[in-house]
Amino acid sequence: MPTGLAALLDDIAGLTRLAAASLDDVGAAAGRAGAKAAGVVIDDAAVTPRYVVGLSPARELPIIGRIALGSLRNKLLILLPVALVLSAFAPWALTPLLMIGGAYLCFEGAEKVWEAVLGNGHAVEQVSAATTPEALEKEKIAGAVRTDFILSAEIMAIALGEVATGSILNQAVALAVVAVAITAGVYGAVGLIVKLDDIGLALAKRPSAAVQAIGRGMVKAMPVIMSVLSVVGIAAMIWVGGQIVWHGLEVLGVEGPAHVIHGLAGAAAGAVPALHGTVEWVVTAACSAVVGLVVGGVIAAVVHKVKHRGGH
DSSP: OOOHHHHHHHHHHHHHHHHHHHHHHHHHHHHHHHHHTHHHHHHHHHHGGGGGTTSOGGGHHHHHHHHHHHHHHIIIIIIHHHHHHHHHHOGGGHHHHHHHHHHHHHHHHHHHHHHHHHTOHHHHHHHHHTSOHHHHHHHHHHHHHHHHHHHHHHHHHHHHHHHTTSOHHHHHHHHHHHHHHHHHHHHHHHHHHHTHHHHHHHHHTSSOHHHHHHHHHHHHHHHHHHHHHHHHHHHHHHHHHHHHHHHHHHHTTOOHHHHHHHHHHHHHHHHOGGGHHHHHHHHHHHHHHHHHHHHHHHHHHHHHHHHHHHHO
């Protein structure tokens, strides 16, 4: 049996092998968790650009940077510790908490739809016009970080489900890796999207006529792209919120809505085998949006009624 320095070196070698194996486990778990959360990540990327619509182009990247920092704080300082504590001591609470967050997303999205349909958006514009640019910027960032909190909670919950069997340390490291990687990916993509017009302007100054034409096309397309992203962002809030709600009900034993949605998505996908995955996703998202509109509409109606009574 080795003794002294030899024993110490043997122990260090054993710990090194154990650490390497643990890191491999963490990397694999983080990869699985990130892949599982990809759908919510896409929705997160669709939601965020609408928060810089109407603001100064010079402030777009700084605002996105501040939202990204807020998102990272959400994930690392709040959601990660809470997820670990709940996983260890109250795993039953994860689903109800996610459903509350999903209902909030439904409400926020339904509010925007309500304003567009009823023509009440002018009230919001008047309030915003009365504030300073700095105050408007803070308001936009606060709204984005609130929405991000719900989407980040869903991402972290999905990631936690993939690493739940690991040690507490492996869970923490894997969740931290997922949090940093997803935040960098989402807000890097958002930053690229909102600066496409600047990229287009730069291309328009190049010597090549073909490159100039591409650049001018990008500049002309940006208002349309941002408008579409704003609409998609609101739609994403509604369908993600609705999906969180009906999936939560399924987990809690109320399987009716999930059974109907899975049935419709499966039937539609079966009718188009060549596009099975795409059709299934589209139908599921559409059904989730219907659920989200119903849930958000009910909450919005109650909130408006309470406000109306309070005003009297």
